[in-house]
Amino acid sequence: MPTDFASLDLSPALLAVVQELGYTTPTPIQVESIPVLLAGKDLIGQSKTGSGKTAAFSLPILQSLDLSSRSLQALIVCPTRELSEQVAREARKLGRKHDGLVVLTLTGGKPFAPQSDSLARGVHIAVGTPGRLLDHLTRGTIDPSGVATVVLDEADRMLDMGFQADMEKILEALPKKRQTVLFSATFPKTIEAISRTHQKNAVRVTIDDGEQPAEIRQLTLLAERDDKLSALYWALAEYTHESALIFCNLKATIAEVERALASSGASVDSLHGDLDQFERDQVLARFRNQSVRLLIATDVAGRGIDVEDLDLVINYELPTQPEIYVHRVGRTGRAGKEGLAVSLATSRDKPKLREIEELTGRVIERVKRDVRADPGLVSHAKAFARPAPMDTILISGGRKDKVRPGDILGALTGDAGGLQGADIGKIEIQDRLSYVAVSRAVSRAAVTALNKGRIKGRRFRATLTGRR
Numbered sequence: 224m225p226t227d228f229a230s231l232d233l234s235p236a237l238l239a240v241v242q243e244l245g246y247t248t249p250t251p252i253q254v255e256s257i258p259v260l261l262a263g264k265d266l267i268g269q270s271k272t273g274s275g276k277t278a279a280f281s282l283p284i285l286q287s288l289d290l291s292s293r294s295l296q297a298l299i300v301c302p303t304r305e306l307s308e309q310v311a312r313e314a315r316k317l318g319r320k321h322d323g324l325v326v327l328t329l330t331g332g333k334p335f336a337p338q339s340d341s342l343a344r345g346v347h348i349a350v351g352t353p354g355r356l357l358d359h360l361t362r363g364t365i366d367p368s369g370v371a372t373v374v375l376d377e378a379d380r381m382l383d384m385g386f387q388a389d390m391e392k393i394l395e396a397l398p399k400k401r402q403t404v405l406f407s408a409t410f411p412k413t414i415e416a417i418s419r420t421h422q423k424n425a426v427r428v429t430i431d432d433g434e435q436p437a438e439i440r441q442l443t444l445l446a447e448r449d450d451k452l453s454a455l456y457w458a459l460a461e462y463t464h465e466s467a468l469i470f471c472n473l474k475a476t477i478a479e480v481e482r483a484l485a486s487s488g489a490s491v492d493s494l495h496g497d498l499d500q501f502e503r504d505q506v507l508a509r510f511r512n513q514s515v516r517l518l519i520a521t522d523v524a525g526r527g528i529d530v531e532d533l534d535l536v537i538n539y540e541l542p543t544q545p546e547i548y549v550h551r552v553g554r555t556g557r558a559g560k561e562g563l564a565v566s567l568a569t570s571r572d573k574p575k576l577r578e579i580e581e582l583t584g585r586v587i588e589r590v591k592r593d594v595r596a597d598p599g600l601v602s603h604a605k606a607f608a609r610p611a612p613m614d615t616i617l618i619s620g621g622r623k624d625k626v627r628p629g630d631i632l633g634a635l636t637g638d639a640g641g642l643q644g645a646d647i648g649k650i651e652i653q654d655r656l657s658y659v660a661v662s663r664a665v666s667r668a669a670v671t672a673l674n675k676g677r678i679k680g681r682r683f684r685a686t687l688t689g690r691r
């Protein structure tokens with residue numbers, strides 16, 4: 224087994240770059256994967272962020288590129304915009320001795336036309352999120368005929384985010400003769416099925432780092448249609464949480480549940496199909512930074528939700544298909560923490576519960592609690608109606624205005640802003656705007672300070688987000 228880069232059959236140019244970057248020894252996933260990929264074989268690999276997997280698939284791709292042709296030769300599919308940017312950055316870094324190399328990111332939430340213009344000018348490697356990549360393939364702005372390698376990075380996360388159909392359509396749109404690379408932290412049945420359908424004799428690479436995957440505790444509570452709201456209140460109070468994602472099957476149900484929770488004084492918002500991209504981003508930013516505790520969504524509207532550290536997923540209704548159940552509950556129990564999923568099931572849902580258990584090979588605990596016959600329920604239930612700790616301020620400047628987290632922090636603390644560091648939460652910088660979470664108690668003062676002061680010597684508009 225080779226243990227240095229020199230014995231991995233990489234080109235002199237790539238070896239030089241690796242050395243310049245200070246990568247002295249290849250990581251285990253690189254040792255195992257690079258020879259397989261250089262040989263042109265399909266690969267299904269277990270890996271996590273930080274394992275060096277990006278270089279593991281990027282180096283062989285770079286080695287096999289034909290730079291004299293400006294056709295798209297490799298497609299890398301990632302779950303999020305952020306990961307796509309990160310992968311593209313690493314590929315450009317490793318490809319710095321490849322003169323004329325073009326690596327393009329194609330992610331959602333960005334205008335389509337500049338992306339198709341760049342594609343038309345010629346690109347070697349495209350990195351992007353499933354929805355947008357599929358859009359380009361369907362509209363013909365990506366020409367897939369020269370794609371020799373496709374990588375599905377963090378495939379299990381893409382499944383959790385509801386991208387299975389898009390991933391499969393992308394694979395179907397590519398030439399049959401190609402290399403298919405799949406990286407995933409876990410291997411649920413759906414991943415195995417995708418591998419069987421879309422890969423050929425894939426070599427399996429697993430790195431045993433001794434860490435156990437996070438556990439998800441799954442519970443179900445029997446509640447008939449008319450008792451569901453009571454059951455939801457009870458579950459929210461019983462299973463204490465910082466934040467919870469509540470799934471409904473229909474938009475109409477979302478509205479009903481949201482109204483009920485809001486009138487009880489809960490901090491709640493919802494994602495439904497009528498929101499535009501900006502509104503949707505704003506709702507998600509508020510949920511991620513603890514400005515809203517409960518988020519209600521349908522599966523369609525919830526596609527692409529990427530929230531780390533979710534304590535609790537509630538199925539207000541069981542989904543129609545067991546696979547969807549798996550996607551929903553997979554959003555909790557990340558980052559090594561135990562997750563919790565509570566499903567409210569009617570008596571007619573019993574066969575569905577069994578189907579889910581069959582698919583996952585895990586038993587869903589039945590909670591013995593008769594929500595109808597419980598007089599103490601209502602008072603107990605109100606315990607969930609706490610306000611969220613933070614408020615979100617929207618600032619009209621972002622990355623393209625050279626605004627960095629430290630600049631916003633600086634404007635809010637010290638003499639100018641007067642806030643304590645402890646009052647400031649997550650700062651999210653996007654292209655043209657930023658979101659900053661601040662303690663609810665000081666949020667108005669913070670908005671005033673930001674509108675009076677300057678960030679990077681410039682004035683930006685600051686406003687409080689959310690309904691009030």
Ligand code: AMP
Nearest residue numbers: 246248249250272273274275276277278
């Ligand atoms: P990844 O798991 O792909 O997100 O990579 C994690 C980080 O490790 C990235 O910042 C890489 O630049 C870096 N990296 C990748 N391979 C090596 C290596 N062989 N030696 C040292 N650092 C590496």
